[in-house]
Amino acid sequence: MTEPILEVSDLVKHYPLTRGTVFRKQAGAVRAVDGVDLRLGRGETLGIVGESGCGKSTVAKMLVNLERPTAGSIRYKGEDITRLSGRALKAVRRNIQMVFQDPYTSLNPRMTVGDIIGEPYDIHPEVAPKGDRRRKVRELLDVVGLNPEYINRYPHQFSGGQRQRIGIARGLALRPEVIVADEPVSALDVSVQAQVVNLMDRLQSEFDLAYVFIAHDLSVVRHISDRVGVMYLGRIVETGTDTEIYDHPTHPYTQALLSAVPVPDPGAREHRERIILSGDVPSPTDIPSGCRFRTRCWKARERCALEVPALAVPATFAAAGGPAAHDSACHFAEERHVVPEGRHGGGPG
Amino acid sequence: MPNQYHEAERAIAGTGMGGTMDLGVDEAETLGKRPGPDGGGPQEPPRSLWSDAWRDLRRNPVFIVSALVICFLVLISLWPSAIASGSPLTCDLSKAQQGSQSGHPFGFDGQGCDVYTRTVYGARTSVAVGVLATLGVTVLGSVLGALAGFFGGVWDSVLSRITDVFFAIPVVLGGLVLLSVITSNTIWPVIGFIVLLGWPQISRIARGAVITAKQNDYVQAARALGASHSRLVLRHIAPNAVAPVIVVATIALGTYIALEATLSYLGVGLKPPSVSWGIDISAASPYIRNAPHALLWPSGALAITVLAFIMLGDAVRDALDPKLR
Amino acid sequence: MLLEVRDLHVEFHTRDGVAKAVNGVGYRVDEGETLAVLGESGSGKSVTAQAIMGILDVPPGRVTGGEVVFQGRDLLTLKEDERRRIRGAEMAMIFQDALSSLNPVLTVGDQLGEMFTVHRGMSRKQARAEAVELMDRVRIPAARERVGQYPHQFSGGMRQRIMIAMALALEPALIIADEPTTALDVTVQAQVMELLAELRREYRMGLVLITHDLGVVADVADRIAVMYAGRIVESAPVHDIYKAPAHPYTRGLLDSIPRLDRKGQELYAIKGLPPNLMSIPPGCAFHPRCPLARDVCRTDEPPLYQVSATRGSACHFWRECLDD
Numbered sequence: 001m002t003e004p005i006l007e008v009s010d011l012v013k014h015y016p017l018t019r020g021t022v023f024r025k026q027a028g029a030v031r032a033v034d035g036v037d038l039r040l041g042r043g044e045t046l047g048i049v050g051e052s053g054c055g056k057s058t059v060a061k062m063l064v065n066l067e068r069p070t071a072g073s074i075r076y077k078g079e080d081i082t083r084l085s086g087r088a089l090k091a092v093r094r095n096i097q098m099v100f101q102d103p104y105t106s107l108n109p110r111m112t113v114g115d116i117i118g119e120p121y122d123i124h125p126e127v128a129p130k131g132d133r134r135r136k137v138r139e140l141l142d143v144v145g146l147n148p149e150y151i152n153r154y155p156h157q158f159s160g161g162q163r164q165r166i167g168i169a170r171g172l173a174l175r176p177e178v179i180v181a182d183e184p185v186s187a188l189d190v191s192v193q194a195q196v197v198n199l200m201d202r203l204q205s206e207f208d209l210a211y212v213f214i215a216h217d218l219s220v221v222r223h224i225s226d227r228v229g230v231m232y233l234g235r236i237v238e239t240g241t242d243t244e245i246y247d248h249p250t251h252p253y254t255q256a257l258l259s260a261v262p263v264p265d266p267g268a269r270e271h272r273e274r275i276i277l278s279g280d281v282p283s284p285t286d287i288p289s290g291c292r293f294r295t296r297c298w299k300a301r302e303r304c305a306l307e308v309p310a311l312a313v314p315a316t317f318a319a320a321g322g323p324a325a326h327d328s329a330c331h332f333a334e335e336r337h338v339v340p341e342g343r344h345g346g347g348p349g
Numbered sequence: 350m351p352n353q354y355h356e357a358e359r360a361i362a363g364t365g366m367g368g369t370m371d372l373g374v375d376e377a378e379t380l381g382k383r384p385g386p387d388g389g390g391p392q393e394p395p396r397s398l399w400s401d402a403w404r405d406l407r408r409n410p411v412f413i414v415s416a417l418v419i420c421f422l423v424l425i426s427l428w429p430s431a432i433a434s435g436s437p438l439t440c441d442l443s444k445a446q447q448g449s450q451s452g453h454p455f456g457f458d459g460q461g462c463d464v465y466t467r468t469v470y471g472a473r474t475s476v477a478v479g480v481l482a483t484l485g486v487t488v489l490g491s492v493l494g495a496l497a498g499f500f501g502g503v504w505d506s507v508l509s510r511i512t513d514v515f516f517a518i519p520v521v522l523g524g525l526v527l528l529s530v531i532t533s534n535t536i537w538p539v540i541g542f543i544v545l546l547g548w549p550q551i552s553r554i555a556r557g558a559v560i561t562a563k564q565n566d567y568v569q570a571a572r573a574l575g576a577s578h579s580r581l582v583l584r585h586i587a588p589n590a591v592a593p594v595i596v597v598a599t600i601a602l603g604t605y606i607a608l609e610a611t612l613s614y615l616g617v618g619l620k621p622p623s624v625s626w627g628i629d630i631s632a633a634s635p636y637i638r639n640a641p642h643a644l645l646w647p648s649g650a651l652a653i654t655v656l657a658f659i660m661l662g663d664a665v666r667d668a669l670d671p672k673l674r
Numbered sequence: 675m676l677l678e679v680r681d682l683h684v685e686f687h688t689r690d691g692v693a694k695a696v697n698g699v700g701y702r703v704d705e706g707e708t709l710a711v712l713g714e715s716g717s718g719k720s721v722t723a724q725a726i727m728g729i730l731d732v733p734p735g736r737v738t739g740g741e742v743v744f745q746g747r748d749l750l751t752l753k754e755d756e757r758r759r760i761r762g763a764e765m766a767m768i769f770q771d772a773l774s775s776l777n778p779v780l781t782v783g784d785q786l787g788e789m790f791t792v793h794r795g796m797s798r799k800q801a802r803a804e805a806v807e808l809m810d811r812v813r814i815p816a817a818r819e820r821v822g823q824y825p826h827q828f829s830g831g832m833r834q835r836i837m838i839a840m841a842l843a844l845e846p847a848l849i850i851a852d853e854p855t856t857a858l859d860v861t862v863q864a865q866v867m868e869l870l871a872e873l874r875r876e877y878r879m880g881l882v883l884i885t886h887d888l889g890v891v892a893d894v895a896d897r898i899a900v901m902y903a904g905r906i907v908e909s910a911p912v913h914d915i916y917k918a919p920a921h922p923y924t925r926g927l928l929d930s931i932p933r934l935d936r937k938g939q940e941l942y943a944i945k946g947l948p949p950n951l952m953s954i955p956p957g958c959a960f961h962p963r964c965p966l967a968r969d970v971c972r973t974d975e976p977p978l979y980q981v982s983a984t985r986g987s988a989c990h991f992w993r994e995c996l997d998d
Binding site for chain 1: 714715815829831832859860861862863864865867868886887888889890891892893894895912913916926927928930931932933934935937938940941942943944945947948
């Protein structure tokens with residue numbers, strides 16, 4: 001892997017649960033993120049998938065410093081940004097920007113598009129001289145595929161996909177090196193989603209961006225990511241390249257997740273093997289001992305309740321190598337093929 | 350770092366970028382044909398919550414009537430002599446309790462003062478108290494409420510308890526106790542009292558509105574850019590939180606006018622020789638059998654004024670409420 | 675035939691003008707069949723369902739034409755109290771957002787039991803027993819203990835099961851499910867879809883599944899009706915559509931979804947935006963975004979051409995689209 005631009009180690013975020021208003025006392029904690037390690041190379045896309053409540057959005061917020069971690073470090077080019085404040089933090093923020101999920105609430109309805117995209121320059125005036133900002137905003141609109149003449153319009157005059165482009169333009173304004181995108185296309189219609197995914201792909205190569213792409217849609221994540229991390233209940237359970245994760249998953253949760261994705265191919269429905277998990281995700285206030293997936297896992301044995309499985313290459317695969325030899329936090333990791341081979345000849349052209 | 354930045358700079362300004370992306374051009378073309386991407390017909394001007402609300406209000410008869418009444422009130426409180434030639438303090442005991450007569454359409458009160466002139470001049474007190482008290486309440490209440498909503502935590506807990514305490518004070522009783530020790534016969538003690546008891550109402554509204562606005566992603570987006578607290582509040586939160594405050598303040602203005610009259614009626618607000626509808630109502634009530642007109646006109650003026658502000662607030666609320674759209 | 679919608683038109687009167695949400699929709703569902711109505715937001719798929727159920731907000735909505743024939747009767751000509759008797763008992767609906775569709779101040783047992791006390795005149799005690807049985811049937815664990823709990827005490831997947839139980843309560847002949855799993859996580863979505871399919875087989879109900887998810891459709895549907903700008907643009911058995919779409923919009927949708935089984939190149943993207951319902955383009959509503967569009971598409975609205983005995987496509991050039 002290339003030299004990491006962002007390196008996260010043992011990141012933890014616990015939200016204390018308190019009782020009482022004036023005299024507060026702690027009555028437990030929501031363990032939203034519970035020890036996450038990530039590495040992001042320059043110009044690379046790291047996909048993070050997981051179901052709601054797995055902590056992926058909290059990770060995103062900590063990466064852009066919207067939440068302070070309870071413990072752990074986030075190193076940007078070797079410097080731990082979780083301890084920064086004031087001027088130094090502001091300088092780092094320029095380089096790590098965020099694109100939000102909901103195109104309807106992420107743009108201030110009282111501001112024009114020009115003001116929204118130009119705001120980064122108001123906050124970081126050193127980036128662009130005042131007289132130059134309008135021109136830059138027009139260029140950004142053009143770059144994300146919107147007509148620069150719309151600079152004086154308000155967000156409600158645009159469709160969801162167009163608003164997401166505006167959000168992306170705002171994220172690009174300071175020329176960041178890292179963009180953290182939290183479910184950037186999940187609120188969009190299928191046909192518009194493809195436009196925005198393509199746009200993000202193109203911007204990545206044009207501006208040499210590194211993406212942390214967070215989503216629950218496994219197909220979109222595979223499409224855009226170089227490497228993928230699968231999160232469950234606050235931890236990464238399996239991580240590897242897209243081929244390693246999708247074609248050679250070894251963690252039972254990843255396998256269940258992949259097997260549950262509906263595939264747009266009616267021919268696949270008869271011979272398709274589905275792993276239907278029982279029950280619901282446990283509450284993050286009350287995480288099971290040992291392996292946190294064991295309460296829903298069909299392979300769980302006594303060892304799983306006692307020992308926390310480490311995120312490492314399982315011993316069974318380490319010697320043999322090959323695509324199954326990637327980090328997987330399971331005591332009983334085994335390879336299983338769950339994604340049906342598509343017959344549908346989609347794709348461009 | 351500066352190097353990378355300039356590289357990216359050149360990339361974006363470079364020629365390969367401009368209009369050559371398929372996607373960009375396609376969409377721009379589609380948009381070009383349909384100037385209102387979401388909204389409808391061509392040449393649709395940019396619209397905001399406020400211009401939408403204004404469009405609604407202009408068609409609402411309740412708004413038009415109450416706004417006209419309020420305009421009239423403001424005008425006569427600024428220039429009462431324009432429609433009432435005499436002085437409200439010139440009284441002639443010999444005409445006491447007399448009815449309507451030429452030049453004195455509303456008749457005379459128990460002291461022989463012209464009811465018409467006094468009613469016109471009374472508007473000045475009411476409007477002044479209402480407007481100034483509302484200004485004070487709104488400024489104090491929204492600043493404290495916004496701070497509590499924005500910073501939360503201890504600030505919020507403390508402020509919430511304080512507002513609870515103030516809510517527990519009965520207004521009239523509080524007025525009787527606090528104002529009876531004050532001797533100054535100006536409108537300021539009354540305004541001060543209203544501000545003191547009125548701000549918690551606004552601060553609650555402001556706090557709620559700020560908390561709602563704060564949760565929007567665009568506030569998070571601005572924070573992620575490194576925006577300062579003042580920028581977040583002034584540019585992103587306040588403009589999206591003022592609507593409910595304005596509505597409540599408008600309605601409250603009407604009730605403050607009524608409160609001033611009540612306090613003056615009870616003898617702790619303004620006292621003669623000040624001119625106020627409350628004083629006149631108080632003075633006229635013993636003679637209600639002999640001279641009902643002396644009570645009728647100031648009370649009627651008071652009722653219409655209070656009603657006008659409350660209806661205006663209602664109309665504004667309806668126009669600003671996105672759920673009704 | 676269980677349900678047939680013929681030439682349905684629905685308009686919404688807003689202060690900005692008239693939005694034509696549904697413009698001549700027609701589809702049919704047979705007993706025990708699953709019809710997927712596929713469309714993006716604003717395609718009119720949900721409005722059509724609301725018009726069928728008779729739960730359209732009137733005003734601003736208004737059915738301006740067409741027929742909804744259910745078990746031989748045109749529902750649009752019935753009186754409101756007659757329609758009310760059909761709702762719930764003979765056709766039921768499942769919504770996307772189970773949390774807001776359940777009353778937060780009543781226990782799930784009360785809400786399920788209400789179906790029986792109101793429609794079947796059962797006593798409260800009987801209704802309670804029926805509620806427990808229903809919860810068992812939609813596989814809510816420990817139904818007897820949980821029947822007295824409130825909606826917020828259930829997880830999203832469990833709440834959607836309760837919605838399904840409510841819809842099933844009176845064993846209707848037709849269920850309309852509007853994006854029933856969109857708000858759920860993928861593993862829970864699989865559980866719920868499987869449950870729904872199983873129960874449908876068991877009760878031999880007709881199912882109208884309204885969705886935007888081409889994956890879900892491929893998993894459960896027998897036939898598909900694709901909607902665009904308030905019209906059906908393609909209607910066909912599920913295998914035919916995925917094999918060879920006969921409308922450029924369907925083709926565009928299929929091509930624009932990324933694949934799970936391999937990393938693709940650039941995605942195909944349908945250019946432009948869905949139309950504004952206040953000013954739907956003349957001719958074929960899809961022509962501004964269509965790669966096959968010619969002059970005739972800008973002027974003549976295509977009828978639903980008969981592609982085969984079981985397929986229809988509203989494209990003047992469906993042959994080219996099929997060959998492509």
